[in-house]
Amino acid sequence: MVDDRDESLEKRREQLEAELATKRSVLGEDERGEVRAEESRKGYAEAMKLSSEFIAAIIVGAVLGYLFDRFVGTAPWGMIILLLLGFCAGVLNVLRSAGKVATPMPEKHGLDKK
Template structure:
């Protein structure tokens, strides 16, 4: 009688081990899927950041050019020049944020150097 009981417990333990192994593999797959989704979110956030920086630089250049034209009276030239400068600044900001161009480093002025 105890042998039957031990065999039943062993079968039950083997069945529970198999179920636990299947649950663990399912959890590993879910974790892998979550990692891929998180990477996708990070990429989307980076794209939104870069595009907003680019568009903001262009808009600031256009607004400053418009204001300059209104107060100085240089018709389209202020807007054209500052719009182009805003575009260049936007491209430079995007390249810096993407890591393609190094950020400028200001040298520390030492008393012995002039």
């Protein structure tokens, strides 16, 4: 009777271990999926940041060019030039944010010169 009880407990323990193993594997897959989703969200956030910086620089250049043309009277030239400068500034901002171009370091004037 004791042997039957021990055998049934052993079978039950093995069955529970098998169920735990399957649950752990399912949870591991869920965790891996969650990690991939988190990386994807970070990528989307970075893309939105870079695109908004780029578009903002172009819009600022266009608005400043339009205002310059309105006050000075240089019809399309102010807007064309400042729009191109805004485009260049946007590209530079995106490259800096992406880490492709180093940010400028301020130089110490007069301290290193002898």
